[in-house]
Amino acid sequence: MKSAYDAAARMASAAARLTGDRPHVLPPLLALTDPLRQPDPVALIANLAPGSGVIYRHFGAADRLETARRAVTLANRKGVTILVSSDPDLARRSGAHGIHWPEQHIAQAGRMRARGSTLIFTASAHSVKALARARLAGIDATLVSTVFPSASPSAGRPMGPLxxxxxxxxxxxxxxxxxxxxxxxxxxxxxxxxxxVAVVGALEVGAIRTAGPTQT
Structure with missing residues (x-):
C-alpha cells in the first residue's frame, strides 16, 4: 500500500532529524503494534522503510510464535529491527533482535542482562526514577510517555516536550x-x-475496530 509506505517514510525522515549525540543501537523510528490500531506486525513491517524498528506487542495471542517468526523473516529481509514485548522465550524462538520491557518488568530485564544476554533491550518509563532503574538494568533505550495527548486507554496525563x-x-x-x-x-x-520516537496511531496499517488490552 503505497500511501501507507509513504506516510511511514515521512515519519522515519522526521524522526531521523531528532537524533541527539547519545550513542544508540536502535533506529530513530519505532512502530508499536496494538490490538486495535496496529494489530498486524507483518503488514506494519511491509509498509516501513528500511532502517525503521518495530515492537511486537502480542498480548498473549495464541499464534504469537508463528506471527513473530513471519515478522522476523520479513524484518531481516527489509532491514527493519524487530523486538518482542516482555517475552524472552518468544524472542529466542523467533530470532527477534531484542525485547521491549514494560516498566514493571525492568528488574527482570536486569537479571537477564546480568546473565549475559546481548539482545537489544528497550523499556517503558513513566518517571525519572524508572529511567534510573532502566539504566542500572542495562536497558539500551527507554520509551518515555505520555508526551502528547493520546487515544491509548493506558495513556496518562501528557507531560509535553519541555x-x-x-x-x-x-x-x-x-x-x-x-x-x-x-x-x-x-x-x-x-x-x-x-x-x-515511538508511534502507534500515526502509522495505521490494517487497523481493526475490536477493543483489546493495553501493554506498554
Whole structure:
C-alpha cells in the first residue's frame, strides 16, 4: 500500500532529524503494534522503510510464535529491527533482535542482562526514577510517555516536550518519545536531544475496530 509506505517514510525522515549525540543501537523510528490500531506486525513491517524498528506487542495471542517468526523473516529481509514485548522465550524462538520491557518488568530485564544476554533491550518509563532503574538494568533505550495527548486507554496525563527535555537531562540513556506523536506533533520535539520516537496511531496499517488490552 503505497500511501501507507509513504506516510511511514515521512515519519522515519522526521524522526531521523531528532537524533541527539547519545550513542544508540536502535533506529530513530519505532512502530508499536496494538490490538486495535496496529494489530498486524507483518503488514506494519511491509509498509516501513528500511532502517525503521518495530515492537511486537502480542498480548498473549495464541499464534504469537508463528506471527513473530513471519515478522522476523520479513524484518531481516527489509532491514527493519524487530523486538518482542516482555517475552524472552518468544524472542529466542523467533530470532527477534531484542525485547521491549514494560516498566514493571525492568528488574527482570536486569537479571537477564546480568546473565549475559546481548539482545537489544528497550523499556517503558513513566518517571525519572524508572529511567534510573532502566539504566542500572542495562536497558539500551527507554520509551518515555505520555508526551502528547493520546487515544491509548493506558495513556496518562501528557507531560509535553519541555518536561520530556527535563527528564532527558536526568539520564544519559537514549530516550524515545511515546504518546500522541504524529506528523504534526513530532515537529515540537526537534532540538530536544532525544534519540527518536515511538508511534502507534500515526502509522495505521490494517487497523481493526475490536477493543483489546493495553501493554506498554
Amino acid at each position: 518536561a520530556l527535555a527535563a527528564w532527558a537531562q536526568h539520564s544519559d540513556m537514549p530516550i524515545y518519545a511515546l504518546g500522541g506523536v504524529n506528523p504534526r506533533t513530532i515537529r515540537r520535539l526537534e532540538s530536544l536531544q532525544i534519540s527518536g
